[in-house]
Amino acid sequence: MQHKNTLKVAITGANGFVGKNVGKVLAKKGISVIGVVREDKKSSINFGAALTSEDLSENYLASRLQGCSAFLHFIGKGKQTVDSDYQKVNVGLTKNAINLCKKAKIKKIIYISGLGVSKTTTFGYFISKFQAEQEIINSGLDYTIFRASYIIGKDDSLSHILFKQIKQGAITVPGSGRYRLQPIFIGDVAKVIFQSLTQQKFSNKIIDLVGPKIITFNDYVRDFIQGKKIPIKNIDLEDAYRTALHNPKTDFGIDDLNILVGDYIGNHKKLKSMSGIEFKTHKAVLEAGSLS
DSSP states (O other), X not given: OOOGGGOEEEEETTTSHHHHHHHHHHHHTTOEEEEEEOGGGGGGOOSSEEXXXXXXXXXXXXXXXXXXXXXXXXXXXXXXXXXXXXXXXXXXXXXXXXXXXXXXXXXXXXXXXXXXXXXXXXXXXXXXXXXXXXXXXXTSSEEEEEEEXXXXXXXXXXXXXXXXXXXXXXXXXXXXXXXXXXXXXHHHHHHHHHHHHHOGGGTTEEEEEOOSOOEEHHHHHHHHHTTOOOOEEEEOHHHHHHHHHHOTXXXXXXXXXXXXXXXXXXXXXXXXXXXXXXXOOHHHHHHTTTTO
């Protein structure tokens, strides 16, 4: 691997929660960062150069990205519509990313997939993520694929939902709330991704990107409110799914519910052993006020 001060990387989805946080950390470490975003998001890039693209297929991209050591592909879609489905975004854009890497002679691709993705899944979102993984694995590029649990930090999607519900007067928990998650702090995610750029042991690996603590959703919500007198209401899971089917603006969509009740947990010990990082627990993140 190149020395960090000679590294140049491209990040797709650089205006998103993960992309902007990772981009800022890498830039502070002296890495040259190019954020690849849509034209209307160009002004949101404040940690490096900005390059616009609609679907990663434009002819001008390869020449602009030559010299990049790695391509961090963070575009992903968690909800689909008739105009923008999982195949188009999660699979199609990954194929375009691979083709772009080859044209620009970028040898390394880093991809964030989802915890629970496997070849046996019957869940449409995970199927698209698995297919994207396979495109990368079979591309001939050096790769690191991270299967992520909930990534938490300021402006993360789960915290956004919970803060919104608190303002509305109560937090609603779909079903029993006994399903588990393994939240990981965005600052730790950025450290791991930096290591995957600079350390060979991350080469051609699929790694669970999970935090040090396995916790039920009920317990996570109780920790989130930090002793405040906020009502917490468990709602019938069938009602939650029915609402999600008929209201696209509901807090938890169909696929959000599938991921929650899927009870997906991963191998944190492997991640800690590889990285040597002392990961923050969700409680430490909450107590530090890092979500607000």
